[in-house]
Amino acid sequence: MSILLLDYIAFTCLVVCWLGYTIFARKMAKTTNCIARCLHQHRIHWMYEAIQKDIRVGEASLIANLERNIAFFASTTLLVLAGVLTLFAQTEKVQDVLISIPYAAESSTTSIQVKLGLLALIFVMSFFKFTWAMRQYGFLNVMIGAAPIDESGLNKNLWAYAQQMAVVQDQAAHSYNYGLRAYYFSISVMCWFFHPLLFIGASLAVVYTLYNREFNSKSVKAITAAQGFLEIERAERFPDAT
Secondary structure, three states: OOHHHHHHHHHHHHHHHHHHHHHHHHHHOOOOOOHHHHHHHHHHHHHHHHOOOOOOHHHHHHHHHHHHHHHHHHHHHHHHHHHHHHHHHHHHHHHHHHHOOOOOOOOOHHHHHHHHHHHHHHHHHHHHHHHHHHHHHHHHHHHHHHOOOOOOOOOHHHHHHHHHHHHHHHHHHHHHHHHHHHHHHHHHHHHOOOOHHHHHHHHHHHHHHHHHHHHOOHHHHHHHHHHHHHHHHHHHHOOOOO
């Protein structure tokens, strides 16, 4: 089988793995306990607690900490993108390095530029995801600042408001997650420089890793158990709530 045909198969594998897992995870999150589903419930409980507080310094501090984490990845993405774009002017040197590596497949300068272009596209998309997540956390800050106080914890309108705050926070977290997922798959794309078969194996390994961490990890089990405790505690505090 020619290297060119393997390249097409490997690229198709990346697209299928990335898009397929994204669709799969989104559908499974509606019915199966996973990080996305369980954390959404925790965010709702968090916002319920926030609207019952007069002073919300803790919430502001926690959200600022989340924004700092995203800002780190956003700034790092720009640095990585600058490095990738710089390599476009050094494709011949990259080709010489790859030739010197044992078992590495032959790559033309055009092939190397295509692979670098794919990497650049992935990091550009990742940057937009991270910055959009930062903006949405900013929106959440405004909503928390505007939220009235519900000392009784029984105001249905404020409950609905708290749920909408959780939705905004959830969307910000999804954007952050998509940006991180792009980083994962960028690692598999790097394997493409050495051999298309290694690229295919790395893409499958990324999907396997993502699935285990988001659906079968100990963190998911702990978060799910904690969610049950929160629901019991809230029912005891507000027995009249429906």
